[in-house]
Amino acid sequence: MLNVLMLGIGQCGNRILDAVNREAFGGSSRLSKYYSRQKFPSRVETLAINTAINDLKELRFTAAKDRLHVPNLHGVGANRGIGKQGFWENREMIMEEIERRGDFDIAFVMTSASGGTGSSFTPLVVHELKERYKKITVIPVMVLPFREEGSIYLQNAAFSMRDIMEVESDGIILVDNQYLKRLSGDIKTAYDRINEMVAERLLFLIESLDSEMLSVTDLGDFKTVMRGGLGMGTLGFYESDKKTTSLTSAIEGSIKPTGLLYPADVYEDAARAMIIIQGSKEYLEVDEITKAVEKLSTKIGQVFKGIVIKKGRPKVLSVFTLSQVPDLEMLYAQAAQAIQDEKSKKTRAKKQLDDAFAYIEDLEEVY
Amino acid sequence: MRRIYLVLIAIMLLAIPFAPMVAAASEADEEVEEETTIRDFSLRVDEGVRIGDYRVELISVISRVDGLIEVKVWKRVSTFEDWRVMEILRDANFDEGADRGGLTITVIEIFDEDTVRMRAKYRSSYGYPQKYITERGMAPKNLPELEVTTALDRKDVSVGDEVKVTITVNNIGNATARDVAVQDSPPLPAFRYVAGYPPKIKNSLEPGESDVAVYSMVAATEGDVTIPATVARYADSKSRVSSASSQPQSVTIKPKRKPDLVLLVEPPQPISYGGRGTVNVTVKNQGDASAYMVEVKSNLKSVGDGLEVVEGNLDRSFLEIPAGGSESYSTTIEGSRSGSRIIDLLATFQADGAILQKETTFEVMVLERELRFLYFLPIVPVLILAAWLFRRYKEYKY
The missing domain is CATH 2.60.40.10 (Immunoglobulins)
Known part of the structure; x- marks a missing residue:
């Protein structure tokens, strides 16, 4: 059995974590926490960490003991500097809280790359986890911001991504809000849907890694996949509907843009991949699977396949790392532009202020 | 001469009340002989008859067998009074007899001890004899009653x-x-x-x-x-x-008097489990004779355990219960097992040497043990549910 740690850091991370907990309750009802029990596929410990207590309070499905308030300020105001300082000041307290939950084989650290607490804490938390748990696999789940959300967010995303890469995580799973906002209309529904999608995929992944599979894909395979390419990847998912229960279309569906959390052309950009297929026996045609995987292999190279027999229509989860991330480059370019703009704006303001002050430079107040 | 003389006297006598009659008397005297009449009448002792101014009273019948009676004859407004014993069927002249203006009386028959029949001869002018009751007759008689x-x-x-x-x-x-x-x-x-x-x-x-x-x-x-x-x-x-x-x-x-006992039992209210109740027994004699050696016995012991006497005794004996009298006593019983029990009460008593019996039954109810906590049982799931919900609420309340 896998010991899984799921950390949600910052407002975004907290919400994804709440979605995970909600998913574990069975999803649907708001009141499910009063009558249902959480059903995690493995031993899963969840912990929501935030500097802003209001963000912790709005969680619904995360137990109170699993909400950790870092008593710094009321949030860090998207300032990574303050965030880092806050972490260092409370490092022991945070890590003790994690260590109290026992040993872990894998940790998912869910956060937004752009926020204050999330972007500043996550690289440090990943580092600390790597330090303290020698054999742990740490997978940050980074949520990229809407490009138009603001220059500070873009800047934060850029720097935090770099920080993460530096602390040697076992691969990053990318989620792009910008890409996913097409899902539904208003922002609240969109966020909820994104969080739900992430939660659903992560739980499916954990379940698959912990299952006795027909065709073996375990944590080691997952790690291998995640270390491929740039060490950045994403998840694709497809659940067959009543009409089309064909496995081929399911597998293809999981790597189509509609099933992905981050925009990528899997056939072109993927470095390594893992296809996990779940469903009732009658759907799992060996030929179909083999053909589909072969098709992928010829394009990508290494494709792990896992088959889990579980009652229900076929569901396919695809995990893959990318060998090139054109969108990320664009993001950095935008970020650099944003930083430049910010800088010149600041200089201009400074100059304007200096010019204004110059008027009174040699003067004294007269009463 | 002598006759004239007598007539003159008679006229004078008669002429005193009735002067007009003097002339008539003189005339009658002149005719010498006046007419006489004979009348029969019966008399009882203490009765009398009026004949003119004469009164004839029967005093008593002296002897029926001898035919002797006693009479009294007297004349009004005159000194004439004659008590005489008369013999039956023998004429007796009073005041010189009928021929001379007096009375001649004969006893004809003696009916019994106080009734006789007489015949009187007198001048017609005296009229009819009229009966009356003498003063003696009206006086109380000396008789026992x-x-x-x-x-x-x-x-x-x-x-x-x-x-x-x-x-x-x-x-x-x-x-x-x-x-x-x-x-x-x-x-x-x-x-x-x-x-x-x-x-x-x-x-x-x-x-x-x-x-x-x-x-x-x-x-x-x-x-x-x-x-x-x-x-x-x-x-x-x-x-x-x-x-x-x-x-x-x-x-x-x-009908013959006899005692009649009635056993009146006031059974206790249903006794709570382990509680006590009072049985009031009244032995009442409704008959009209005393009942002796009254013994009241119950079958409480044989009714089964779970009901026992804790104070007093249901069995009692009384030497005598008089007619209309009654004896009462009460007993406290304790119920230690629920259920309904019928208790017989038998009164044995003696009357006129015979042994009589009277019986009655009454019911004692011992209620089920009241398990109060059962009332709270339905609340328990609600409490558990509430506790569960509250725990969950606390668990997720940050």
Whole structure:
């Protein structure tokens, strides 16, 4: 059995974590926490960490003991500097809280790359986890911001991504809000849907890694996949509907843009991949699977396949790392532009202020 | 001459009240002989007849056998008065006889001791004899008279009861009653005589004297009985026998008296489990005789355990419970097992040597043990649910 740690850091991370907990309750009802029990596929410990207590309070499905308030300020105001300082000041307290939950084989650290607490804490938390748990696999789940959300967010995303890469995580799973906002209309529904999608995929992944599979894909395979390419990847998912229960279309569906959390052309950009297929026996045609995987292999190279027999229509989860991330480059370019703009704006303001002050430079107040 | 002389006197006598008659008398005298008439009449002792100014009274019949009576003849407004014993069928002249203006009386017949028939001869002018009652006749007679009363000492008589009969004989007359004898007809077979029979009364009773005879009898059979009148016979000084009797009485004899016990039980209210209740027992004698050696017994022990006497006793005995009397007692019982139990109560008593029984039953309910916590049982799931929800709420409340 896998010991899984799921950390949600910052407002975004907290919400994804709440979605995970909600998913574990069975999803649907708001009141499910009063009558249902959480059903995690493995031993899963969840912990929501935030500097802003209001963000912790709005969680619904995360137990109170699993909400950790870092008593710094009321949030860090998207300032990574303050965030880092806050972490260092409370490092022991945070890590003790994690260590109290026992040993872990894998940790998912869910956060937004752009926020204050999330972007500043996550690289440090990943580092600390790597330090303290020698054999742990740490997978940050980074949520990229809407490009138009603001220059500070873009800047934060850029720097935090770099920080993460530096602390040697076992691969990053990318989620792009910008890409996913097409899902539904208003922002609240969109966020909820994104969080739900992430939660659903992560739980499916954990379940698959912990299952006795027909065709073996375990944590080691997952790690291998995640270390491929740039060490950045994403998840694709497809659940067959009543009409089309064909496995081929399911597998293809999981790597189509509609099933992905981050925009990528899997056939072109993927470095390594893992296809996990779940469903009732009658759907799992060996030929179909083999053909589909072969098709992928010829394009990508290494494709792990896992088959889990579980009652229900076929569901396919695809995990893959990318060998090139054109969108990320664009993001950095935008970020650099944003930083430049910010800088010149600041200089201009400074100059304007200096010019204004110059008027009174040699003067004294007269009463 | 002498005759003229007498006539003159007679005229003078007659002329005093009736002057006009003097001339007539003179005329009659002149005719010498006046007409006489003969009349028969009967007389009783103390009766008399008026014939002109003469009065003839029968004093007594001296002897019927000898035909002797005593009469008194007198004349109004005159000194003439003659007491004489007359013999039957022999004329007797009074005031010189009928021929001379007096009376000639003959006793024709003596009917009995006080009635005679007479014939009087007198001048027609005296008119018809008219009867009257003499002063002596109107005066009270010296005769004994008895009054007899019979009295029973009780009106409510049942078979077996002794009744005392008191016969009182009182002489309310003014002469001594002799040879008094009481004749009392026994009301057999409704009664049996016990003592004092036949009743004895003094042989002679002075005026105003009374005597009492008492005898007792026992009622033997039930029904309406008429006690015949008691007759007392007695004789007066002349040995004339009379009788007097009391009023007959009727008596209803009721059936024989006997005791009749009733057991009245006031059972306790349903006893709570392990609680106590009081049984009130009243032994009432509704009959009309005492019940003796009354023993009340219950079958409480054989009813089964779970019910026991903790105070007093249901079994009691009483030496005597008089008619109309009652005895009450109460007992405290404790129920240690639920259920309903029927308890028999048997009263045994003696009356007239016979042993009688009376029985009654009553029910004692012991209620089920009240398990109060059961009332709270339905709340428990609600509480558990509430506790669960509250715990969950606390768990997720940050």
